[in-house]
Amino acid sequence: MSDLVVRCHSISRTYQDDSVPVRALVDVDFEVARGEFVSLAGPSGSGKSTLLNIIGGLDRPDAGTVEVDGVGLNQLSESDLSDLRLHKLGFVFQAYNLIPVLSARENVEFIMQLQGVPAGERHGRAEAMLEELGIESMADRRPGEMSGGQQQRVAVARAIVTHPVLLLADEPSANLDSTTTEELLKLLRRLNEEHGVTIVTATHDPLVMSYARRQVRLRDGRIIEDSAREAA
Amino acid sequence: MPLKLLAQLSTRNLFRHRRRNLMMLLAIVVAVAGVILTNALIRGMQYDMREAAVANLTGHIKVLAPGYLDDPNIEKSFRLAPDWQPDVPAGEVEGWAARIRIPAVIMSERETRGIQFVGVDPARENISFLGDVTLIGEGLKDAEDGRVLIGVELARQLETEVGRRLVIITQGLDGKNREAGFRIAGLYDAEGTALEKQFVFTGVGALQKMVNADVVTEVSVKLQDDALVTDDKLELDVKSRLASFFSTLDVMDWQELEPQAAAMFVYVDSAILIWFLVIMGALIFGLVNTLVTAVMERIREFGMLRAVGMKPSAVVMQVVLESTIIMLVGVSVGIVVGWLLCTAWLGDGIDLSRWSEGIEMAGMRSRLTPRLMGHDVILVTVLSLVFGVIAALYPAWRAVKLKPLEAIRR
Numbered sequence: 001m002s003d004l005v006v007r008c009h010s011i012s013r014t015y016q017d018d019s020v021p022v023r024a025l026v027d028v029d030f031e032v033a034r035g036e037f038v039s040l041a042g043p044s045g046s047g048k049s050t051l052l053n054i055i056g057g058l059d060r061p062d063a064g065t066v067e068v069d070g071v072g073l074n075q076l077s078e079s080d081l082s083d084l085r086l087h088k089l090g091f092v093f094q095a096y097n098l099i100p101v102l103s104a105r106e107n108v109e110f111i112m113q114l115q116g117v118p119a120g121e122r123h124g125r126a127e128a129m130l131e132e133l134g135i136e137s138m139a140d141r142r143p144g145e146m147s148g149g150q151q152q153r154v155a156v157a158r159a160i161v162t163h164p165v166l167l168l169a170d171e172p173s174a175n176l177d178s179t180t181t182e183e184l185l186k187l188l189r190r191l192n193e194e195h196g197v198t199i200v201t202a203t204h205d206p207l208v209m210s211y212a213r214r215q216v217r218l219r220d221g222r223i224i225e226d227s228a229r230e231a232a
Numbered sequence: 233m234p235l236k237l238l239a240q241l242s243t244r245n246l247f248r249h250r251r252r253n254l255m256m257l258l259a260i261v262v263a264v265a266g267v268i269l270t271n272a273l274i275r276g277m278q279y280d281m282r283e284a285a286v287a288n289l290t291g292h293i294k295v296l297a298p299g300y301l302d303d304p305n306i307e308k309s310f311r312l313a314p315d316w317q318p319d320v321p322a323g324e325v326e327g328w329a330a331r332i333r334i335p336a337v338i339m340s341e342r343e344t345r346g347i348q349f350v351g352v353d354p355a356r357e358n359i360s361f362l363g364d365v366t367l368i369g370e371g372l373k374d375a376e377d378g379r380v381l382i383g384v385e386l387a388r389q390l391e392t393e394v395g396r397r398l399v400i401i402t403q404g405l406d407g408k409n410r411e412a413g414f415r416i417a418g419l420y421d422a423e424g425t426a427l428e429k430q431f432v433f434t435g436v437g438a439l440q441k442m443v444n445a446d447v448v449t450e451v452s453v454k455l456q457d458d459a460l461v462t463d464d465k466l467e468l469d470v471k472s473r474l475a476s477f478f479s480t481l482d483v484m485d486w487q488e489l490e491p492q493a494a495a496m497f498v499y500v501d502s503a504i505l506i507w508f509l510v511i512m513g514a515l516i517f518g519l520v521n522t523l524v525t526a527v528m529e530r531i532r533e534f535g536m537l538r539a540v541g542m543k544p545s546a547v548v549m550q551v552v553l554e555s556t557i558i559m560l561v562g563v564s565v566g567i568v569v570g571w572l573l574c575t576a577w578l579g580d581g582i583d584l585s586r587w588s589e590g591i592e593m594a595g596m597r598s599r600l601t602p603r604l605m606g607h608d609v610i611l612v613t614v615l616s617l618v619f620g621v622i623a624a625l626y627p628a629w630r631a632v633k634l635k636p637l638e639a640i641r642r
Contacts, residue, residue, distance in 0.1 A: 058539055058637040079543060086541025093640065097536040101244035111540055113237045 004067075005166050005198045006032035006055050011064030013050050013221075024050040025061065026221040032166070032200055037192040039212035040202045047221040048202040049170055055200065056089055056168045057081040069165045086114055090159030092169040096151040098143040104154045105130065105139040111162050129161045130154075133187060149180030156187060160197055167191075169201040173208050185211040238546060242553035249526065256522045257562050260616075263515045264566025265573060267612055271504050272574045272602035276581075278500040279603050285493035286486050287361040288427065289333070289350065291452030292460075293471050294489060296482045300449060301489075306334050306405050309447035310481055318453055319477060320470050326456050329356035330448040332439045336402035338382075338432060340390035347386070347432045349402055351375075351439030351448075359454035361422055362433065369394035369418030377435035379417035383428025387419050394418055400432070405445035412442050423585070504608065512616060516623045523555055523627035534631045535639025544632040551628035552621055559620030563613055574602040 008030040015022045025047045032038055040048035053059040054066055057073055066073040069088050076084065085091075098107045108126040117125075130136045133153050143151050152172060159167055169188070173181035189211050191197045201208060209215050217225040246253050286292055300308035312330050329352065336349035353375040357363050362381075372381055380398065387393060397413050404410045414434060422428050440446055453470065460466055467485055475483040487494035527534070534547055581601035634642075 053637055056539075058635075082538065082541050082543050085539065091540055093536065093539075095532075097532065097539075097640070099241070099533065099537075101241065101248055110237075113234055114541055116234070 003034050004031050005034050005036075005069055006030065006200070007065075007067040008051070008055065008061075009065045011051075011054060011061040011066060013047075013054065013059065013061050023221050025054070028064070028218075028221070028223055030216070030223065032198060034165075034198055035192070035196045036214055037189065037199045037212045038201070038214045038216060039209045040200065040216050040218060041204060041209050042218035043204060045220075046218040048204075048218050050221075051218070052168055052170055052200060052202040055166075056091065057085050086111065087162075088165045090162065090164035090167040092152070092155050092159050092167065092172050094171040094174045096143065096148070096155045096175070098151055098154055098158070100143050103140050103142055104135065104146065104150075104157075107143070107154055108157045108161055111158060115162060117162075125161055126157075129157045133157050147180075148175050149177075149183060152176060152180070152184055153187065156184070156191075160191060160195075165198065167197050167199045169199065169203075171203055171205075172201060173203065173205045178207065181205070181207055235549075238550050238553055239557075242550055242557055245526070245530070245550075245554055246558060252522060252525075253558060256519060257558060257565075259515060259518055260559060260562025261566040261569060263511050264563050264612060264616065265569035267508050267511050268567055268570025268604065268609065269573045269578075269602065270507060271608045271612070272570070272604040273578075273582075273600065274500055274504055274507070275603040275605055275608065276601050278497055280600065281493050282486070282497055284361075285490040286454060287359075287364075288490075289331070289360050289362075289431070289452065290486050290489050291328070291359060291454045292467055293453045293455075293474060293483065293485050295451040295453075295474055295478050296484065297449065298480075298482050300482070301484075304333065304335065304449070305403055306332070306443050306445065306447070306449065307403075307407075309405070309445065309449045310478075311446060312448050312451065318470070319473050320453075324456055324466060324470070326454045327356060327359040328451060328453045329353065329359055330436065330451045332436055332443070332447070332449050334402055334439075334443070334449065336400050336432070338386075338390065339399045339401075340392040340396070342391045343389060345386065345389060345429075347400075348430050349400060349439065350431055350433050351436035352433050353436055354433075359452065361427060362420070365420040365422050367418045367420055369416070371418055372433060372435055374437075375435045376437040377417070378414065378438040379434065380414040381418050381420055381433040382416060383425075383431065384419045384421045385425040385428035386432070387416070389429070392416065402443065404443045405447070410442050410444070505611075508612065508615065512619050516619050519555060519559070519620070519623040520626055523551065523624055524630060526554070527551060527627045527631045531631070531634065531639050531642050535634065535636045535642070538632070538636040539640060547632050548625075548628040551631055552624040555620045555624035555627075556617060559616055559623075563616045567609055567613070571604060574604045578602050 008028060011025055011028050013025040015024055028051065030051065040051055042048045050059065054061050055068060068084065071084060073081065099110060102110060105126050108129055109122045112122045112125065127136070130139050133156065135150055135153050135157070138146055138150055138154070146154070172184060176184060185208060188199055192199050201212065203209060214228045215225070216223055297308040297310050309332070318325055318328055332351035334349055336347055338345050338347050352362065352372070354372040355374065368384065372379065390398070392398065394416050397415050399411060399413050401409055401411045420428065436448065453474065455466060455470060471483055471485055537547060538544065581599040584600055
């Protein structure tokens with residue numbers, strides 16, 4: 001298996017916004033190696049979220065090729081993309097997007113249930129993950145009974161409990177205060193360093209960028225800077 | 233896709249908007265209970281009409297001489313062996329009766345009327361309305377009783393009473409008119425004037441003597457109601473046995489003898505289905521509206537579910553399950569409420585005697601009792617669940633129409 005988890009070659013994406021074409025990505029080449037913690041940064045409309053969504057199989061490029069863990073996404077059907085997202089990717093969304101009628105534990109178990117993981121194994125992994133993320137006391141609470149930071153931790157737990165090859169986080173700190181953001185980032189860094197989870201996050205929050213070991217800056221749909229640096 | 237997970241999600245989502253779903257549930261309960269009750273009343277009317285038709289000296293199956301229906305007179309008669317019994321297993325036949333039924337003229341001191349003169353064995357007439365009538369005076373003692381039993385209404389028209397004599401003229405087997413005097417044993421009250429005006433009864437032996445012929449014009453067979461319910465081929469089977477025994481005679485069922493009542497019986501089956509479709513069809517719009525609202529409120533959630541790998545078919549299944557669960561609960565409670573209305577509230581039936589003349593014209597009797605039938609309950613249940621699935625299809629399509637990314641951004 002290749003050491004590259006993500007390989008985007010010459011991808012472009014144009015949207016129609018009120019019949020006006022908007023070039024979100026222009027001929028972008030982008031690769032992520034296993035175990036990297038990458039932040040995609042840039043102002044609104046720079047194309048960072050579009051790139052993240054294309055990597056996550058939620059959007060398709062107009063041109064160019066995308067591979068995730070060696071699988072070419074361009075040829076996959078919607079159903080195959082669903083399977084890929086279910087088995088290889090973890091998502092952390094800006095608005096947490098937990099299932100409101102399920103408890104924290106059930107939310108963490110949810111994707112494993114979709115994967116068909118046996119109940120005993122599922123319960124054990126969920127308990128361990130909640131404990132590792134320090135939210136075991138929230139296990140029986142529903143999202144509406146938790147703070148934003150707690151909900152985002154549950155969302156991270158749900159995303160990584162299945163051991164995805166790639167964790168995609170779109171503006172994970174957008175709804176969090178700076179203290180909670182820092183706690184979340186320390187958690188992500190720990191997951192990256194101790195568990196080798198590959199993370200790609202789209203953000204315009206300098207604090208989030210500072211925790212990533214590689215920053216990729218985009219502007220007007222193009223990568224203008226790709227640099228490795230010491231994380232904070 | 234684990235069905236248990238989808239069922240869990242669907243059930244909990246129903247509790248998410250309790251008031252809205254409770255209102256929907258109540259609407260389903262009221263509609264189903266209403267359908268159950270009205271179905272039971274319509275069934276009651278349907279079977280009452282059939283029973284009235286069967287009890288009207290018809291029976292479920294009748295043996296007649298060829299041509300009797302077109303020209304009913306004593307010449308269209310046949311001999312019946314004294315020891316004859318219908319060749320039908322015990323428990324399937326409630327009873328049978330051999331009769332002479334011929335047109336006649338009846339005269340009192342003051343009035344004259346045309347009637348159907350019927351010679352009966354009173355011991356066998358528990359299968360006809362004669363077994364249920366209220367008597368003023370006496371009934372006929374046996375098949376040889378030479379007195380007559382006339383209706384209350386006919387007595388009023390003839391201006392006569394119990395114990396008085398009447399003269400009856402009819403045609404004998406030789407074609408000559410026969411005239412005889414009969415004393416009135418009693419008057420019968422049949423809860424309606426049509427039968428009371430039409431039929432005058434005497435012993436079949438006495439009438440055979442009057443027409444000077446040891447014959448009957450009909451054999452009427454009534455089947456057990458319970459056996460008819462459990463075996464829908466029983467009527468045909470018995471008819472076939474009688475037809476092979478009486479190969480030279482006409483063997484007809486009640487549908488052939490009372491075509492209007494039979495047509496109504498079939499029509500009611502359709503009416504029940506149409507009534508159900510109208511009520512539940514109207515309800516479906518409410519259910520669709522509720523489900524669409526629920527889906528649109530959760531469109532981001534559905535987007536997230538699909539983003540993390542849930543297949544569109546599973547999302548559709550989730551919405552369908554929500555609809556099915558609410559329908560299943562509503563139908564179950566509705567059936568129980570409907571059953572209680574049929575038994576506890578209207579178990580004794582509805583007294584329609586105030587409109588007895590109009591009801592009689594419709595072939596019904598004066599007390600309408602709801603008749604809750606198992607296959608109607610099954611029909612309501614199955615069709616309601618089918619409607620529940622159909623109602624969910626459009627909301628489910630709305631749930632998966634958007635791509636996951638578009639749904640999450642909403």
